[in-house]
Amino acid sequence: MGSLVLKDLAIHYDRQVVVEDFNLAIGEGEMAALLGPSGAGKTTILKAVAGLLAPTRGDILIDGRAVNTLPPEKRDVVMVFQKPLLFPFMNVAQNIAFGLKMRGDGSERRRTAVSRILELTRLEGLGGRKVHALSGGQQQRVALARALVLEPAVLLMDEPLSNLDANLRQEMRELILSIQSELKITTLFVTHDQSEALMMAQRLALLLGGRLRQAGTPQDLFHRPADPEVARFFGGGNFFKGRLQGGVFECALGRLPVSAASGNGHVRTATIRPEDIQLTLDAAGRPGGLAGRVVRTRFEGTATRAWIECDVHEVMVLTAAGELTLGQEVRLHFPPEKIRVFPEDKASE
C-alpha cells in the first residue's frame, strides 16, 4: 500500500501541451477521483503515473520515492483501462493470473490468489470461461480482478464503468467501493461523471483543460467551489455580479443578505445552487423574498427545474413544490448561508 504524489507534472504530445502544473497528493489506502470532461487530460495523467508516457516535467512519487525513470513493469502500479482489454486468447482465470505468472509465482499460489479474487469480484465459477463469452460488466470485472490480484501499491482506473449501462454502473460502483475498503489499495479513479466522482471518492480533483482547478473533499468541491467554472461543472447555476459590503450582496436582483465575510465593495460573483433556492407559491405562505413568474419548467423526476423571471433576470430553481404552470406567480427565498460569493472576480461571462 502506498501514497501517491504528483508534483508540478507537465505532459505534452509532440509539441501540444496537454497537462500543466498538475499537483496532487493521495494518502495511503485512499480512494481519490480525478474528474474532468472528455479531453481534459485524465487518461494522459494516468498513463504517466503508470509509466506508459514520460512526463515532460515534474515528479511522480510512490511512497516518497520518485519513479519517473522506472518503466511500467518496474512500478508498483497497475492500471485498469476504459475498455476491458482482456487477452482474447486466454480464459478468465488465465487473464487474471497473467500478472502473477509474469512475476514468477508458482501455479499453486496463482490458483489460490485467482480463486480468492474471483470471489471478491463476484466471478465465482467463471474461471474457465472464454472472455468473449462474457457480458460487458463481467469483462470489466475480470479486468479489475486482473489488476487487483497483483495487490499494487497504487491502482489506477480509467473510466472503467463508462461502457456499462446505468444500472450495472451503479452496481459496479458499490462493488469497487466495497473491494477498495476491504483491500485498502490506494486508488486513483478517473471519471467524467460528477455524481460518480462525488459518491466514490474520499478526495476529489477536478481537471479542466489539462489544469487542476480544485482538489479537496467531495463536499469542498460541491459546496465550496473555487470559481464559477467549478460550480458550473457540478451543476451549479445562477451567477450574479455585484458588490459585497457589510454582509449584503448588492446585485441586479436586489440586496441579498449573505453570511460571507464582509467585502470591500469590489465587483465579485456570487452563486446559489438551483436546489438551495426556496420557492413558495404565494405571498401568504411566507412574506418577503423575491417575486417572479414561471417562464419554463422541466420535470426531472424527484424534482422540477423551473426558470423564474424576476424583473428582467432569470433564476433557475430546482424544486419539489408540486406542479408549476407557466406564468404562475411565485416567490423566491435565498437563504443567506447558501449564497456563495467567490473570492475574487474570475467570472468572464
Add this chain to the structure above:
Amino acid sequence: MDRAETGVDARTRRGTGGMPLAMLLLPALAVTVLLFGGGLALGVLQALGYLPGAGLTRLTGAHFIRVLSDPDFFLSFGITLYVSVVSTLLAAGISVIAALVLDRLAGQYRPVHFIFQLPLTVPHLVIAVAVMFLLAPAGLLARIAVAVGLIQTPAEFPLLVNDRWSVGIILTYVWKEIPFITLMLLAVLRNTGRDLIDVGRTLKASAWQRFRHITLPTLFPALGAASLIVFAYTFGAFEVPYLLGRTHPMTLPVRAYKDYSDIDLMARPEGIATGLLIALVVAAAVVIAQALTRAARRRGIVI
C-alpha cells in the same frame, strides 16, 4: 456509449447488414459460380477421361490412378511442398520481425512503408525475371563478384537458378510475399496489439514476456491465415518454377501445364487430374485460413 466493447456486438452488427449485401452481389455471384463451377465441372469430366474431341467418352478413374502411381509425381509433389513450405516459413519469420520494426517506427518513416509495399504491386513473373538477371551464372551478382575479385570467373558463381535447392524460386517468393504477410500483421498490431502490450506492461511483463505471451498469440491467427494463403499460392503457382526451376523434377503446377499442353492429347486428362489435386491442397489451405480468421474475429482480434 452504453455498449460494452465485445466481439459479440460487432458480429451481430455485421450479421444484420449482411443479408441485403448478399442480394446485391447475387448477379456477380451467379456469374462467378457459373464460370468457376462450370470450369471445375468440365475439368473433373476431362480428368475422368471425357474428351469427345479425341474420341474419349467413357468415364474412368484411370488417369488419377496413373498420375498417383507415377513415382515422378511424388518427386514433383515433394519439390512443390519443399518450395512452398520453405518460402512460406522464411517469409513468415521475416514478416514478424518486419512488422514489429515497422510498428515501432510508426508514422515517422512513411517512405519506408512505401518502399515496403512496392513488391505487392509487381507481378511474380517480373520478379522472377529480375531474380534471373541477378542470380544467373552470368548474372549481375556473378559479374560483381568477379569485378571485386571474390571469384575468378563467373562460372565459379554458385548455381542459384534452375538449381537443386530451388534457391531462385524461394527467393522470388520470399521477396514477393513478405509485404503481404507483414501488412496483415501490422494491421493486427495497430488495432489490437498496442493496447494489449500496454496492459501487459502495467501487469509487469518484461519485453520478452510481452513478445512471447501477448504479441505472438495476438499475431498467431493473422500469421497463420496469411501464411496459409501464401502457401496455397506458392503451391499452385506455375510461372516462377517454370522460369527458375529445374527440368527434373518439375513442380506439380509445371508438370500439370506440361501434360495439359502436350501434343499427345492422351496426356491432357493427366494434366487436369494433377491440376485438380493441386486445387485440393490449395482449397484445404484456404479453408483452414478462413477458419483461423473467423475464430480470431470472434475473439475480438481485428484481422
